[in-house]
Amino acid sequence: MVHIKLFGLLRLDTGLKELDAEASTVAQLYPILLAEARRVKPATKVTAKDIDGCTVMINGKQGRKSSRLKDGDQVLLMSPVCGG
Amino acid sequence: MATKYGGYMGKVVLLDLSTRTAEDYPWTDEDREKYIGGKIMAAKVLSDHLTGKEQPFSEENWIVISTGPLTGTGAPSSSRFDLSCLSPQTGILTSSNCGGSFGYYLKKAGIDALILKGRCEKHTWLEIDNGRFIFHDADADGLWGLRTTEGQEKLESLLTAKWGARRAFGKLMIGPGGENLVLYSAVLSGERAAGRAGVGAVFGWKNLKAVSVTGNHEVKVYDPVKNEKWNRKWFKYLRKHPLTGNQLPRLGTAGLVSAMQMRGILATKNYSAGRYEKFEFVNGETLAEEHNIVNKGCLTCPIKCARTVEVQGRKVKGPELETLVLLGGGICNHDLEKILLWNAELDELGLDTISCASTIAYAMEANEKGLWDNGLVFGKTEGITELFDDIAHRRGIGAELAEGSRRLSKKYGGEDFAIQSKGLELAAYEPRRAVGQGLGYAVSNRGGCHLNGGYLVILEGLGLNTNPLTPHAKADFTMLFQDLMEMISATGQCLFTSYAFFPGFLITRPGGIVTRIANAAIPFIGWALRFMNKFPLALELHLPVFHQTKGMCYAVGMKMTFGKYIRCGERGYTLDRWVSTRFGIRAKDDSLPKRLTDVPQDPSDPKTRVPLEQMKKTYYRARGWTQDGVPTERTLKKLGIL
Known part of the structure; x- marks a missing residue:
């Protein structure tokens, strides 16, 4: 089981702040997230592509879509931001 | 003082607060072409005035309140203005940029820029009505000592009582911080603030609590039909862009x-x-x-x-x-x-x-x-x-x-x-993991400012995702971004419009092939940037992602291209620096605290610190400044400053 936290517009658009899921790679999390988002917020316009575009951190370190996960990992997903 | 250009009111006023007299300040169309408006215009006015001996708290420290030519023309995000003077916090030239509506109303009063010299004899607030200057007693009117919201409400009630009806107007107001000469005090305009480098204290020293401005002049544009059509397109582009149309409005x-x-x-x-x-x-x-x-x-x-x-x-x-x-x-x-x-x-x-x-x-x-x-x-x-x-x-x-x-x-x-x-x-970006931003903080004309420094963090993780620890090409990008932002401010626009310069897919698809190529290539294209920075006039073109140049053509009537735009920004940035060198600014002052340059953020990774001296050398070379950080005579002549 890994713990996922969402940030940026992804969080506002899915209505999801955090959740737990079973997955052995980051990529496996995406369909789970999408399904959960559609359950919580049926009108969500978030697509798989949007989730795919997110920055990933695993246990405080930069991760990627292909990164492997193990039990107890914490995954942060952040939609891209810029400027300030 | 009339001008052939659109967007300008054709009037710059020098107001002596000591004698309460106003005169026209000579400002020609040639000046407008070279120094545009806003902070670049202010740098020119102050360059002609300052010798290097003036003190921030003195009658010789002029405050220049300047607008840009796009303000009032309907261009998107174009209501910004600048307050420029010697900063009591840094001792050198500063320009504090502010949003809101004051700049717009200054133009409605028929004025492109107002220069304040001297010092009010007693606590004063200044009313500007269609180019007339009326001085009021800030003590007798109960303004001095008020906090900024209460002060602005009081100002509105005083003016409404005087006019007999509510009228729209722009306002500037200092709070107790400015009155008591706190070195980092701000000037408020509505809810917006000209926050940085202590311009509020200079207002306070001049005994100037507030300024109101109103008028009914019309801002004429060069080509109203093309201007309106272009602005519609520009608004649409900004609204559709993932950053300016989605992230910034929502978060x-x-x-x-x-x-x-x-x-x-x-x-x-x-x-x-x-x-x-x-x-x-x-x-x-x-x-x-x-x-x-x-x-x-x-x-x-x-x-x-x-x-x-x-x-x-x-x-x-x-x-x-x-x-x-x-x-x-x-x-x-x-x-x-x-x-x-x-x-x-x-x-x-x-x-x-x-x-x-x-x-x-x-x-x-x-x-x-x-x-x-x-x-x-x-x-x-x-x-x-x-x-x-x-x-x-x-x-x-x-x-x-x-x-x-x-x-x-x-x-x-x-x-x-x-x-x-x-x-x-410094602003809130810790630069040891964004070393280009570290260079920007150090060489920024007004001191540790993220925006005046070029905002390279936009390439280093907040936008694009190029290697944030490499110094390669960072000096060249710093120069380019500084010049672009200098010019955007000078025209009266908000710097946030420049974030739409990056095509949306580069932001929303960080894993896409084009984005990955861009991120990988950036550290290796310093030579191309160097060429562009050195010969910007070779870029006689308009970029589809950069609407500002055509905006200037249609609203103002200046033959602006991307290359000319960069060159104007470079002129402004170098002029600002040249003035500060009169006050002793040299390479030694383009510095950061040792925590950021000598101590790695991650003790196990020596690259997580700012390799400042290495980047500074490249930066000075790119700018045509000496290795001591002084613009050379050749550079000043090339830019038409000398």
Whole structure:
């Protein structure tokens, strides 16, 4: 089981702040997230592509879509931001 | 003084506050072509006036309030104006840029720029009505001593009583901070602030509490039909762009906190770290979810990044990223409600939130290290609200904190962790994991400013995702971005319009092939940038992602191209620097505290520090300055300054 936290517009658009899921790679999390988002917020316009575009951190370190996960990992997903 | 160009009113006024007399300041179309408006125009006026011997608190320190040619033309996000003068905080030229509506109303009064010289004999507020200047007694009218919201409400009631009806007008107001010459005091205009480098204190020294401006002049544009059509297209582009049309309106700049945490550039505990473990309590998402945000914006702005938030039953202005970070992790505070209330309080007192927060963080660390027994402790937030009031009124320890971190570190020690450059405290981006941003802070004309420094962090993790630790090409990009932003400010536009310069897919598809190629290529294209920076006039073209150049053609009637645009920005940036060199600024002043240059953020990775000296050499070469940071005569001639 890994713990996922969402940030940026992804969080506002899915209505999801955090959740737990079973997955052995980051990529496996995406369909789970999408399904959960559609359950919580049926009108969500978030697509798989949007989730795919997110920055990933695993246990405080930069991760990627292909990164492997193990039990107890914490995954942060952040939609891209810029400027300030 | 009439002008052939659109967008200008054709009038610059020199107002002597000592004698209460006004005269036209000579400003020709040739000046408009070379120095455009806003901060570049102000740099030219001040360059012609300042010799290097003037003091910030003196009658010889002129304040230039200047607009850009796009203000009032309907161009998007074009209502900004600049307040420029010698800064009491840095001792050199500064320009503080502000949104709101004052610039628009100054033009409605028939004035492109107002230069204030001398000093009012007593506490005064100034009314400008269609080019007439009326001086009022700020004591008799009960304005002096008021906080900024109460002061602005009072100003409105005074004018409404005088006019017999409510009329729209622009206003400037200092708070107790400016009145008491706090070195980092701000000038407020509505809810917007010209916050940085202490322009409020210069107003205070001149005994000028407030300025109101109104009028019924019309801002004429060069080609109304093409201008309107182009602006429609421009608005549409900004509204569709993922940054200016989605992220900034919905999360504001506060939306960057989480991204900065992930990149390790979130200034924490006085910049001793780049990540704050409790960032989730004080990020933009939590702000959006818990405080019922309502968007607000400046005139003609489609982005509307400003916001009103609810806290403890009050509606207050929402904090910008810098305030959220520096009053949050910067002092180890994770109480968001306190930050919201402090942000409002600092605006009421007329203090710069960045410098104030950073000075307090320095004081906390000085106390922790036993250098200065001041009772301030990281994470201890009781009494901070009262401390702000003490700073604004220069009471007790507040009188010392009112001097800023540079002066305090000279007195108590700890210059290595006084996080400032040229006397101006840095913004919230910890540069050891964004080294180009570190270079920008150091070489920025007005001191440790993220925007005047070129905002390279947009390439280094907040936007694109090029290697943030490599110095390669960073100097060349710094120069290009500084020049672009200099010019955008000069035209009267908001810098946020420039973020749409990056095609949307580069932002939303960071894993896409084009984005990955761009990120990988950037460190290797310094040579191309160098060529572009050296010969910008070779770029006689308009870029489809950069609407500003055609905007200038249609609204103003200047034959503007991307190359000319960059060259104008370069002229302004170099002119500003040239003036500051008269006040002794050299390469040694383009510095950062040793914490950022000598101590790696990650002890196991020596690359996580700013390799400043290496980048500075390339930067000076690219700019055509000596290795001591002085623009050469050849460069000044090339730019038409000499």
